[in-house]
Amino acid sequence: MDPTNKFWWFAGVSIFITLLIFAGIVLFFWQQLLPGQQATLIDIVKNHFIYLFIAAILFMAAIGFGLDAIFHSYILPLNRLPEEIELIHTVNSGHRIKREGSKVVNLVIDAINENADHYQQLENDVTTRVIEAKSDVEKEKNILAVIMSELPEGVLICNRDGHILFFNKQAKRFFTGKNDARLGDSPVPDDPPRAPLPFFGLGRSVFEIIDRHLVSHALDDIIEKLEKTTSGAASYFVTVSQGGRHLRTEMVPVLNHQRLFTGFILIFSDITSQLETDSQANLMLQSLSGGIRTPLAGVRAAVETMMEFPDMTLHDVQEFTRIIYHESLKIGKILGQHTRVPLDRPRSQWPLIETRADTMLEKLTVKAKHLLQLQFIAESYDEDLQLSTDSYSFTLAVLFLLQRLSDETAVRDFMCRVHKTNGLINFDLRWRGTAVRMDKVHAWEEKVLSLPDMGLPFTLGEVIRYHDAELWPYTEASHDWSGLRLILPALPPAGVELTRKPTIIPDSRPEFYDFDLFNQPGQNPSIDNRLLTDLTYTVFDTETTGLDPRGGDEIISIGAVRIVNNHLIADDRFEQLINPRRPLRWESIQIHGIEEEMLRDQPIIATVLPQFHQFAENTILVAHNAAFDMRMLQIKEAETGVRFINPVLDTMLLSSIVHPAQENHNLMTISQRLGINVSGRHTAMGDALATANMFLKLIPLLSKKGIHTLQEARTASEKTYFARLRY
């Protein structure tokens, strides 16, 4: 109960009892008097009523002051003691109880504070010992983390559900184009509005950055390999990040001691520039070879002809001599053009992995049936034949061809033959019906590979080129069968060499990881019974043009951070100014310090809110005085088309559950009470960070009150006094 309410209850009851006793005495006295005495007394009272009245008022006041003094000296300070003592020995051992109330109470408070000094001293000693004990382990962890962060490859570790447990800065750079932003970095005010990039952070799903089908294809591949072999069960593929980087990816499974699959590691190398150089070099090589051969053929044919026909006419001799001269000039010119090109690069960085032809054909049969409803039969193939492919893009390319062929010829049954001849592998798709024209096939080669549910941002031609393959249609001479032949080189794939940088180990921990997340169950709708410490939260704050959402006040800034597995991930942040398309009030500028010109070039709420919605997806929203912020978001539902259906927790309510005796539950007071440093107060990000820290401290205090799960926290919130406040 609120302390003020308590006081009035106490005062009311005390006065009532006093009046009752007084009235009893008066009644008794009255009955003792003779009738004459009673009349005299009435006269006296009537004539001197004013004195008696003043005396009564003074008496009442004396009682009131007395009660107030007792309440404030004894009851109120003693009432706070249990909460504050709890605060000291749970989250903030530096907290000291303020001296107030009577001498006796102060003596108690002094004793408690003295005790707290001892306790704090002890706690510090223990912490020091723990830190000492941990420092060796920490050192090794740091070395590991630094090595990870300095690798030229991006590294990403996921649990079996695809949630990210670890990443290094290269991985982040590949997928977001940004280097990792340190805590406390101020945003650059004239930063132009960014194109929406995928959110990337601990606890998020890997499917937000890599196509789901690609990941499951690789996982299937790994599981298949694990069943067959004991080592080397990695899968390889190429993915393209939203920023357009081509990433050669190696997926390695993580097994527990019982050899059960518990997660996977993804290792990315950026091959964008190599691919460009390679295809450039390949083109150059081709044009060099092709370019020289033709004039050389001319020279040779001319010379040989002149030797064979010594009696040719003078005119012919001159003609041939001219050809020899011009063709030799051409050769010189071509050589001059190409000597600058580096031709000694590896031919292709595309990770081509050997797969058995029968395995590949089996997969294709299943996928053709499920994805395209087409019959695909492996007609014949060489035993033990290995195909060097990037299995996902190759599968996609064949399925894409089947779909196009089926659309073009209306055929629904296809046969496939795979045979090796003269060091080349003929991969023939055959069907009974008309052939397709070569120009049609050329047109398909320009198309990006996309199928229902599957896709890659490459064209068919690119995939064929990266496989060093050739594709053309043919008609079988003796039958009414037609075909499409894909020729693949039958060589083992080219190896790839990597260069590494020296590693420097700084003192501080450069990256963030939390391997406990391996045991985290996947996010699902039944989160109500999960522990507060196990959930993922988006802690946010908004700054607005004013305090009246219904009266047209607008959001001008959103700041948010994430809490994953009871840790604040300050790096995975959302920070955005918003153009409110209305003038700012002078009073509000005084609070948040955001000027109108800072907002002019910022995106509007309809752009920002969907991004924030995506950032907060599958998490619990936490805010201080959440009712206000949620109202702000809900009012924008119609305009932006996004609905926030996330569960919500309010730190103001949680604080009043934990400390019902405290009168003040504003952000600043709670922060001081819980020993949290607040910087950047009244910026959305500063307040969101303060709220997040506060929330983390409130969780163990709630637990002491028997509130462990989300459901319990919500129920308790509803019951508290502040819940009645409505915006």
Added chain:
Amino acid sequence: MAVDQSDSASRRRGRILIADHEQGTTIPLTYLMEQSGYDVRTADSGEATLRIVATYKPDLILLEAMISNPDGFEICQTIRDNPDWAAIRILFVSAMTRDMDVAKGLASGADGYITKPFSNSEIMDHVRKLLEIADGSDE
């Protein structure tokens, strides 16, 4: 290397189309073929090649795969798709020399594939053989 003079003097009948965009190739080849007694035409683009095939009805085409619009492979396929032109022999004489190109050329219906640079005797051997077969099948 030298071609048998008596053979060239015998003036065998035969029409040859040389399809190549490079004069450096067509001029010596034309001279060589004409001296060997063949009737020769040339084409310097894919389109011209198909036009001349239709009117001139050659017995043999010496085809550069790198000729453009359409390319040599497509020309070869187009000719093979037309039953009226089944007797036409096609010999690629090309600067595209990868195994893949040769396989592609032969798969698209050509009778042979010579890579540049070639020797005169090599090309004459092929031409003679192919035209003998053509004669044989005509009769």
